Amino acid sequence: MAETYFLGYSTPDGFLTHITDDIGSRKYKTFILKGGPGTGKSSLMKRVVKELSEVETPELYYCSSDPDSLDAVLFRGLGIIVVDGTSPHVIEPKYPGVSEILINLGSCWDSNKLNDAKEKIIAATIKNKKYHAVVRRYLRAIISINEDVLTVGETCLNKEKLDAYCDRLSSRLFPKKKCSPTAVSFRQITSLTPKGVLTNKTNFDGMNVFIVNDEYYAVRARLLDKLANAACSNGYEVIVSSDMFLQGNIYQHVVIPELKIAIISGNCDNLFDMPYHTAKINAMRFYDISKLKDKKKRAEFDRGVAEKLIGEAITALKNAKNVHDELESWYINAMNFDKVSAITDKLIEDIRHAAM
Structure with a gap:
């Protein structure tokens, strides 16, 4: 069974991922997918996994903003990474064409169709970013409150x-x-x-x-x-x-x-x-239970507040995903998925060649 992880997680200062450690190690050839929401990045990676699973079982990295969507696959034995390099986890090549290969799925969309929905796309993108900013503010508060609980624990x-x-x-x-x-x-x-x-x-x-x-x-x-x-x-x-x-x-x-x-x-x-x-x-x-006695209510209060804030952060993430789903619908309508399929075929061929 494949190991399954999240590509990373939100922090008060933005998205954090450690897959860049593997990419930066130069042990892997990394295929970085570019394109907007709904351009087929996750579906491409799922097909790569399906086609190459007999060669090696990869590690699967899912999106924390949409846990049903793949953000990366890593074949450690083959030395291959395929990763979504778009926001919020923007990944750019350090050694273009050598260690990293860019795959532009934006070449498969109809710009005229996107322009028809231009104002809606811009408004939804701004709205989505605002919800994620709310999540980051909640996380800052949650971390601060949990630090107080940790301090109580450390003193006892x-x-x-x-x-x-x-x-x-x-x-x-x-x-x-x-x-x-x-x-x-x-x-x-x-x-x-x-x-x-x-x-x-x-x-x-x-x-x-x-x-x-x-x-x-x-x-x-x-x-x-x-x-x-x-x-x-x-x-x-x-x-x-x-x-x-x-x-x-x-x-x-x-x-x-x-x-x-x-x-x-x-x-x-x-x-x-x-x-x-x-x-x-x-x-x-x-x-030390005797030391904890005087601080127990304070820690219980902190944990209760943190739990409520986590609930609010989850709600903000749900709202962000709903808006993201709207964005995807406009891009899906503008995509030529036959071209995406051809790009996927070429990628699978390149990975098979690298495995030989």
Whole structure:
């Protein structure tokens, strides 16, 4: 089964994606798709996946603004990336024609038909951007509020007890390998979407899953960071997913594929009834309960406000998607999809040639 991720996530300062790390590594030939909404970028990538799945199962990267839409596919064995390079994740070639190839689906539209809907397209584009600006403002507030909860947790954290537990757990889970240390790889497993806060749970299939239930975030932040570093130090590939509702690269999930181990946050809405082996880590045993007592109501208030703001951000994303769907309809009407199909045929041929 293919690994499935989100291409990235919204932040108060714009969209963040780590696929640019892979593109910038120069290990891959990257095909960057350009064109407007509704020009067939996702459908093109889905066809690439269908046609080449017998060669290699790729990693699939979905759009957080529309989780049914593909934003990128990555064939690690073949050294190939196909990615949507349009807003909000604008990607431009650094070594055009060498490491990156531009594919312009805008060459397949009828400009006259687009001009007929010019004012509607401009108005809808502006409206869509305004909704995304609302999402970013909500995220800034959510992160600020959650930082207060994290601060409460950090002031009540028994670091010595937690660090000792981390050392014991990492010694048990990550036997040392005779190879050089590795570095973490960022891939987004959970993201805010118009359908809610979604987690791609299929990445945990067949794994031993440790769920960290932590209402104050400090235990999970320190635990996952230390476990990820320990696994890297012992030579394992480590995949980490950032918590978009906390400041900085605080990990929400850590996955060690070789060992079939995942250490994940229990603060995700769609993780219940997981059909695989799980163990729960109770974060409360690493807090000073007497210190927490005076701060409990403050943290509960913060979490309640953050939850409501997340709900409002989801509503704004739904509104943005509705407007985006309108934009797509005008571009779809102007597209020559026979030309898109021909471009897709050529791309598949180029990838097959690269695999030979």
